[in-house]
Amino acid sequence: MRFWLLKSEPDVFGFADLVRVGREPWNGVRNYQARNFLREMREGDLCLFYHSNARPAGVAGVARVCRAAYADDLQFKPDSKYFDPKSSVDAPRWSMVDVEPLIAFPQVVSLDALRGMAEWEASALTRRGSRLSVLPVEPEAFWATLDAAGLSLDEVAGLS
DNA sequence: GCCAACGTTGGC
DNA sequence: GCCAACGTTGGC
Numbered sequence: 156m157r158f159w160l161l162k163s164e165p166d167v168f169g170f171a172d173l174v175r176v177g178r179e180p181w182n183g184v185r186n187y188q189a190r191n192f193l194r195e196m197r198e199g200d201l202c203l204f205y206h207s208n209a210r211p212a213g214v215a216g217v218a219r220v221c222r223a224a225y226a227d228d229l230q231f232k233p234d235s236k237y238f239d240p241k242s243s244v245d246a247p248r249w250s251m252v253d254v255e256p257l258i259a260f261p262q263v264v265s266l267d268a269l270r271g272m273a274e275w276e277a278s279a280l281t282r283r284g285s286r287l288s289v290l291p292v293e294p295e296a297f298w299a300t301l302d303a304a305g306l307s308l309d310e311v312a313g314l315s
Numbered sequence: 316g317c318c319a320a321c322g323t324t325g326g327c
Numbered sequence: 328g329c330c331a332a333c334g335t336t337g338g339c
Contacts, residue, residue: 164325186334208325266326284332286324321336327329 158297159196160203160280161218161254162288170204170215174256181289182227182251183237189289194224196252203292203300204256205280206263213265214300217311222253257314260304274299 161181163169173179184190200220206212226247229237242248269275274296279285301311 162325210327212326283326284324286333288324317339319336319338322334324331324333326331 158292211265
């Protein structure tokens with residue numbers, strides 16, 4: 156199993172929204188590096204759900220990949236802001252996965268807190284100016300984040 | 316293939 | 328709201 160981080164603006168779609176809907180296609184990713192990571196995801200992989208443009212910015216919970224990458228439907232919809240006229244059904248340019256909520260953190264583990272953890276030092280997330288919205292997370296960083304959220308690691312391991 | 320201009324992201 | 332950082336576009 157691999158670990159990932161997904162960014163979302165809570166004003167648009169936060170972890171509470173994921174809990175409300177139960178399952179969500181992670182569409183609208185229009186960056187090649189992020190897309191490539193989406194395509195590496197497998198069902199059962201765990202994702203830290205990161206709130207960007209929030210106060211504080213940080214990880215709000217854990218989601219699970221419940222469907223591996225498939226074509227992002229919005230790229231074919233002319234009315235969508237994510238429409239891509241250069242993409243085709245035969246060779247879709249953009250992909251999405253489906254995710255479902257697993258654990259809501261009692262409180263957000265802030266970006267500030269992550270920056271204070273040695274496990275996050277090498278990550279693109281904590282690098283200044285990083286805008287990547289889908290990125291891999293080292294297992295150590297994943298578990299350190301859950302620990303910082305006050306969650307029992309054994310309990311979480313049992314869930315996943 | 317270079318690079319300036321532009322639009323977007325996202326912390327603050 | 329500001330603005331630094333970054334990715335993309337398009338003229339040449």
